[in-house]
Amino acid sequence: MSPATRSSEQSSGRKAEGVARLTVHIPSAFKENDNKKEIPKARWNTLEFRFYYLVALISVPLMVWVPVSLSQPSHRHFHQFAPRLSQGWLHNRMVDNTDPQYRSFRNNLLLLSAAAAVYLGIKFFARRWNAHSHRLSLIPLNVVLSLATVVALHGFSAIKILAIICINFFIARLLKGSIFTPILTWIFNGAVLFTTEMYQGYPFEAVFPALGSLDTFKGAYPRWHVIFNITMLRLISFNMDYYWACRATEQEELGKKEMTDKQRVSIPHKDHFYSLMNYIAYVLYPPLYIGGPIITFNDFMWQHRRPLAMDKRSRIMYLFRFFVCFMTMEYILHFMYVVAIKNTKAWWGDSPAQIAMIGFWNLIVVWLKLLIPWRFFRAWALLDGIDPPENMVRCMVNNYSALGFWRSWHRSYNLWIIRYIYVPLGGAKNVLLNTLLVFTFVALWHDLTFKLLAWGWLVSLFIIPELVATWLLPPSKYGKYSWFRHVCAIGAIFNMIMMVTANLVGFVIGTDGVQFFLQEIFGTADGIKFMVAGSFIIFVGVQFMFEYREEEKRQGIIRRC
Secondary structure, three states, X not given: OOOOOOOHHHHHHHOHHHHOOOOOOOOOOOOXXXXXXXXXXXXXXXXXXXXXXXXXXHHHHHHHHHHHHHOOOOOOOHHHHHHHOEEOOOOOOEEOXXXXXHHXXXXXXXXXXXXXXXXXXXXXXXXXXXXXXXXXXXXXXXXXXXXXXXXXXXXXXXXXXXXXXXXXXXXXXXXXXXXXXXXXHHHHHHHHHHXXXXXXXXXXXXXXXXXXHXXXXXXXXXXXXXXXXXXXXXXXXXXXXXXXHHHOOOOOOOOOOOXXXXXXXXXXXXXXXXXXXXXXXXXXXXXHXXXXXXXXXXXXXXXXXXXXXXXXXHHHHHHHHHHHHHHHHXXXXXXXXXXXXXXXXXXXXXXXXXXXXXXXXXXXXXXXXXXXXXXXXXXHHHHOOOOOOOOOOOOOOOOOOHHHHHHHOOHHHHHHHHHHHHOOOOHHHHHHHHHHHHHHHHHHHHOOOHHHHHHHHHHHHHHHHHHHHHHHOOHHHHOOOHHHHHHHHHHHHHHHHHHHHHHHHHHXXXXXXXXXXXXXXXXXXXXXXXXXXXXXXXHHHHHHHHHHHHHHHHOOOOOOO
């Protein structure tokens, strides 16, 4: 999802300060350096890159054509997945609307847009009615709108949600700076996360049979427990921010200077700002309630105390970027039925190249199905004057580093993990152990399934070669040699293959499906030939990624992921 106050690239650069808190460096073809004199001259017009352009001109259209050809009615497997398709609206094509997560968003987009318009309209007239008031004066209105949103979404289950967030609030306020605050906070929220999943949101009839009639009013989205994992992050954020505020010996003197992103997250407020009213306004903030992005309590309150300057043009451009991403997804779903093919396993007899493209484009769909809702909700928040972190700061296919990939994928969640888990556990002092613990938590937070646990452990395992390579070939020592860039590109090939494998396990086809994919690609002569050709194409793609990052530095855009 992209910019807030500037264009996407500039916004990401402005927010690099928050990313810089990461303590593990990623292997790069060049050492990060803000001194433009040490940045190599552009290679875009060199003979080397002209050859790369030729490779891209041939390979990229083929990568698009393969899944399109597999989706034609004339294909031998079409009858297997055709029942999964529904009537589309583009070019007389059927649409592959089979992914349940994206289907829920796509089918309700008009309703969500109407809700956003009503919310923003109410806030607009409230500001016009009391034009000279501070943003903090709108907090009570935020609370009313938040409670109305939760009731509309979840019906009487809003009672359960309010009970949970009130218990969490009193843990923080009663224990304050006690060491028991983080302990009880994590135990309570972890227990709620697991039990809500196990007991399907605590139906009233199962908990208190006399209240069973309350289950009849379920709201527009009855399964409140499915999105509770996002709410849980905000509950922990409030408690931990208040815990650290209670233990802070002094508060930084800010004066009237503009705050950086890092300051808004790390600088605590005075005690009275951690009130129940502010807490509910934050936890149930309508634009970000359903899916994020995730903003910390400190940041949320600073943006109310010191509103950010947001120009109209950048927000309009952000909406335009959302529209472009949405239409890109629509064309993919209308011309590439890879999700339906994957769900029906209609790939028997396909070539290794075709099987690989089914997996690759399924990952593209996963990336877009997350990016589009995140950009929608972030755009809603931006129009309301709140700037949450951008969740996707790079395209999925513009990543050559496992660590860099996770820093730019669901970035707001990544920053949350760094602040509330990774750093408190010791950060870089125990890189491998902390990485394993972090990804185990991430997997369990997403879903209580073995395939996601396998995904978390695979990701942790696949990061090790990158850390070892960085230690053996540090950019500070070897970055000046011409061969270093190509060695990094070779290492990136293995990185990308491992990342694709891990994500196929966790989010697409599971362990059984990946076993079939790997057997077809690495266990046959044709598969090995394809992998050799594919690895060369990845090598070329990585060279473009390296040069693109150098171009960012030439233009003064600093990003460390």
